[in-house]
Amino acid sequence: MAETMGHSATATRNTSVAIGFCLLAIAPQIFEFIWSIGTIFGWGAGRGPATVLISHATALVAGAPAALIAAAGGDTKKASSDVLLALIYSYPILAVAIVTLFMTIRSAQDYVGGVILMALALFALWASSDLQGMRGFSFGAGTAPRMFGGLLVALSAGIALTGLLTDGPGMSHYSWRGPMFVMASIVFFALAIRPLGLVVSAFVSFMIAATGSHETRWVEAAIVGACLTVGCALLFPYVLGLPMPMFPRFLNP
Amino acid sequence: MDIFANLAHGFAVALSPINLLMCLIGALVGTLVGVLPGIGTIATVAMLLPITFGLPPVGALIMLAGIYYGAQYGGSTTSILVNIPGEATSVVTAIDGHQMAKQGRAGPALAIAAIGSFFAGCVATVLIAVLGAPLTKLALAFGPAEYFSLMVLGLIFAVVLAKGSVLKAIAMIVFGLLLSMVGSDIETGASRMAFNIPELADGLGFATVAMGVFGFAEIIRNLDAGAEMNRDLVQQKITGLMPTRKDLIDSTPPILRGTVLGSILGILPGGGAVIASFAAYTLEKKLAKNPSRFGRGAIEGVAAPESANNAAAQTSFIPLLTLGIPPNAVMALMVGAMTIHGIVPGPQVMQKQPDLVWGMIASMWIGNLMLIIINLPLVGIWVRLLRVPYRLMFPSIVIFCAIGIYSVNNAPVDVILAGVFGLVGYWLIKHDFEPAPLLLGMVLGPLMEENLRRALLISRGDWSVFLTRPLSAVLLAIAAFLLLLTVLPVLRAKRDEVFTESEN
Numbered sequence: 001m002a003e004t005m006g007h008s009a010t011a012t013r014n015t016s017v018a019i020g021f022c023l024l025a026i027a028p029q030i031f032e033f034i035w036s037i038g039t040i041f042g043w044g045a046g047r048g049p050a051t052v053l054i055s056h057a058t059a060l061v062a063g064a065p066a067a068l069i070a071a072a073g074g075d076t077k078k079a080s081s082d083v084l085l086a087l088i089y090s091y092p093i094l095a096v097a098i099v100t101l102f103m104t105i106r107s108a109q110d111y112v113g114g115v116i117l118m119a120l121a122l123f124a125l126w127a128s129s130d131l132q133g134m135r136g137f138s139f140g141a142g143t144a145p146r147m148f149g150g151l152l153v154a155l156s157a158g159i160a161l162t163g164l165l166t167d168g169p170g171m172s173h174y175s176w177r178g179p180m181f182v183m184a185s186i187v188f189f190a191l192a193i194r195p196l197g198l199v200v201s202a203f204v205s206f207m208i209a210a211t212g213s214h215e216t217r218w219v220e221a222a223i224v225g226a227c228l229t230v231g232c233a234l235l236f237p238y239v240l241g242l243p244m245p246m247f248p249r250f251l252n253p
Numbered sequence: 254m255d256i257f258a259n260l261a262h263g264f265a266v267a268l269s270p271i272n273l274l275m276c277l278i279g280a281l282v283g284t285l286v287g288v289l290p291g292i293g294t295i296a297t298v299a300m301l302l303p304i305t306f307g308l309p310p311v312g313a314l315i316m317l318a319g320i321y322y323g324a325q326y327g328g329s330t331t332s333i334l335v336n337i338p339g340e341a342t343s344v345v346t347a348i349d350g351h352q353m354a355k356q357g358r359a360g361p362a363l364a365i366a367a368i369g370s371f372f373a374g375c376v377a378t379v380l381i382a383v384l385g386a387p388l389t390k391l392a393l394a395f396g397p398a399e400y401f402s403l404m405v406l407g408l409i410f411a412v413v414l415a416k417g418s419v420l421k422a423i424a425m426i427v428f429g430l431l432l433s434m435v436g437s438d439i440e441t442g443a444s445r446m447a448f449n450i451p452e453l454a455d456g457l458g459f460a461t462v463a464m465g466v467f468g469f470a471e472i473i474r475n476l477d478a479g480a481e482m483n484r485d486l487v488q489q490k491i492t493g494l495m496p497t498r499k500d501l502i503d504s505t506p507p508i509l510r511g512t513v514l515g516s517i518l519g520i521l522p523g524g525g526a527v528i529a530s531f532a533a534y535t536l537e538k539k540l541a542k543n544p545s546r547f548g549r550g551a552i553e554g555v556a557a558p559e560s561a562n563n564a565a566a567q568t569s570f571i572p573l574l575t576l577g578i579p580p581n582a583v584m585a586l587m588v589g590a591m592t593i594h595g596i597v598p599g600p601q602v603m604q605k606q607p608d609l610v611w612g613m614i615a616s617m618w619i620g621n622l623m624l625i626i627i628n629l630p631l632v633g634i635w636v637r638l639l640r641v642p643y644r645l646m647f648p649s650i651v652i653f654c655a656i657g658i659y660s661v662n663n664a665p666v667d668v669i670l671a672g673v674f675g676l677v678g679y680w681l682i683k684h685d686f687e688p689a690p691l692l693l694g695m696v697l698g699p700l701m702e703e704n705l706r707r708a709l710l711i712s713r714g715d716w717s718v719f720l721t722r723p724l725s726a727v728l729l730a731i732a733a734f735l736l737l738l739t740v741l742p743v744l745r746a747k748r749d750e751v752f753t754e755s756e757n
Contacts, residue, residue, distance in 0.1 A: 110684070113421075113686065131443055138710050139706045139709065140441070141443035144705070152428060155424040156424055159418075179473045182472060183672050186675070191665065193668075205655065212648075213647065221645065224648075225648065232653070244660065
């Protein structure tokens with residue numbers, strides 16, 4: 001009884017890992033889609049969301065298999081970047097996700113870590129796929145990235161295999177509150193430093209970061225934040241002579 | 254007698270009031286940040302890098318060196334007083350140092366740590382002066398093939414001396430090499446993996462990645478621990494700083510042994526100070542007549558690792574100053590700082606900028622002397638600083654880091670990138686990948702690629718050039734041999750034993 005329960009627990013675990021890998025496999029596409037929503041409001045450049053969605057969907061479903069068949073048939077027509085992304089990045093990771101379903105993961109820490117690292121390596125291979133390769137005996141711009149990218153794919157596959165073959169620690173617990181608020185604070189600072197100046201952005205960022213801990217007491221944090229802001233406002237521009245805007249732009253004449 | 258003339262020149266530079274002040278500020282600020290628990294040497298140097306930008310090159314590097322020693326000394330202070338090692342090098346110091354503190358002997362423990370560090374610093378300074386010139390001559394005989402092989406050897410050393418899985422360490426190095434290739438290609442100018450983001454055209458900033466992976470990631474990780482992070486601060490007042498006569502006699506041989514061991518391990522690329530302190534502690538335990546005293550407040554357990562890590566910290570400047578190859582992550586940051594000031598580290602620096610090199614060497618000695626003078630009376634202040642709760646400390650560190658990164662290039666994108674690398678670093682920690690080899694790979698990446706390409710261009714595409722040139726072949730053979738040794742089961746067990754020392 002206990003054995004079957006244990007087995008079903010790992011089975012559900014495997015499914016969630018596999019689903020996670022599937023999401024990882026189309027993460028760049030999803031990212032570009034979210035990014036492209038901004039173009040509706042006129043932020044940034046690039047393709048609109050509809051174009052992004054259609055071109056990636058066709059690349060994933062139809063374009064890549066067609067390119068594979070064409071390549072097998074000896075046709076060396078250059079594939080589009082979306083098709084290449086599907087071929088180089090998404091398909092291998094999807095394959096890994098499917099394989100995961102049938103495996104017993106003995107060390108989730110190594111297995112998941114290895115696969116994510118492999119995804120990064122494959123992504124780098126795709127990113128450098130448009131660069132020139134060897135020209136005679138001299139290296140092109142793309143030779144070294146592809147060389148090290150390939151090496152990293154092999155190494156990370158090795159790490160993932162270790163996770164399947166040897167017992168080791170499971171996944172460690174990720175918390176969301178700390179990373180989220182610290183990240184939010186950093187992003188706010190980056191966006192606010194130019195328009196709002198050091199004083200406002202440093203203080204607000206301090207308060208956002210402080211939200212990341214559940215031990216924070218607000219009055220105390222506000223006082224320390226204010227002192228720190230004053231300190232930084234004196235230290236960086238005056239003592240160290242690093243030029244940066246101090247106050248919001250709209251206050252300046 | 255060249256050495257003495259050079260050293261005298263160095264002292265003349267280092268003793269100028271402005272440089273003395275830089276050294277003092279560096280040592281003070283370094284200790285101040287280094288004392289904060291959870292912020293290691295690398296994070297401290299990365300965080301404080303921007304404050305040296307406005308200074309003249311010599312002053313900036315002297316200050317950075319001061320920050321480095323200060324941070325290291327600060328780390329040992331925390332590990333003795335609170336049992337939270339601020340950084341990897343003082344993990345072993347915490348074992349016996351904190352026990353001594355609990356027995357009311359915090360004063361002697363801190364004093365011996367300082368004295369040991371100072372002695373090791375003196376020896377290492379002389380060693381740098383002696384070895385500097387001959388190694389520079391050797392470096393001039395190096396062609397691209399030799400440089401490439403030397404860097405391979407350095408990276409393999411980093412793998413051998415890293416903690417944990419060999420495979421993971423190699424993967425981290427290669428990941429670092431890949432990251433270093435983002436941006437414009439040196440030869441063709443083609444934009445590589447930059448996705449048309451203008452800020453990436455120059456490549457990923459080294460300080461940005463270091464601050465993310467070491468600074469932000471550490472903060473996020475410490476937040477996880479949150480309330481459970483118990484600080485078992487030594488509450489009683491620290492009285493009687495001076496060690497007894499017996500303490501001094503007991504700790505003299507360990508200091509000597511630690512210094513020798515540390516000096517040797519520091520020159521080797523890769524591990525530097527961390528492995529030196531572990532190795533020194535293990536050696537003392539092996540040599541001791543009564544090993545059971547270790548872990549219960551043996552003064553040898555403080556003296557040996559402290560002198561070893563300081564010796565290693567200093568001798569690791571040797572490969573940087575002579576060959577231009579940073580042997581560890583902190584030295585990699587120093588390269589970053591030098592580049593920002595327009596100095597290319599390497600054999601030419603010694604001849605072209607004697608002020609800088611010898612001034613820095615002399616300032617190392619002065620810095621160590623300052624640490625011993627400043628820190629003993631200031632221990633009380635450091636203890637008070639340790640009482641500041643983490644809930645107030647971490648947002649301050651986040652803001653300080655963010656302003657620091659922004660000020661490097663005045664680029665908001667850099668700040669976001671550092672944040673992203675903070676998340677990457679958090680992920681690395683969760684999967685037990687070591688970030689230090691990544692950083693080393695990232696620094697050596699451009700140098701390695703350039704030399705590899707050049708070597709192959711000269712040999713007209715013939716890969717055997719790395720094996721037919723004798724010096725290069727020898728270096729590669731050593732690298733292969735080391736890698737083989739690490740994989741052999743017997744030695745692996747030994748290596749794991751050294752690293753598990755901290756856990757029991």
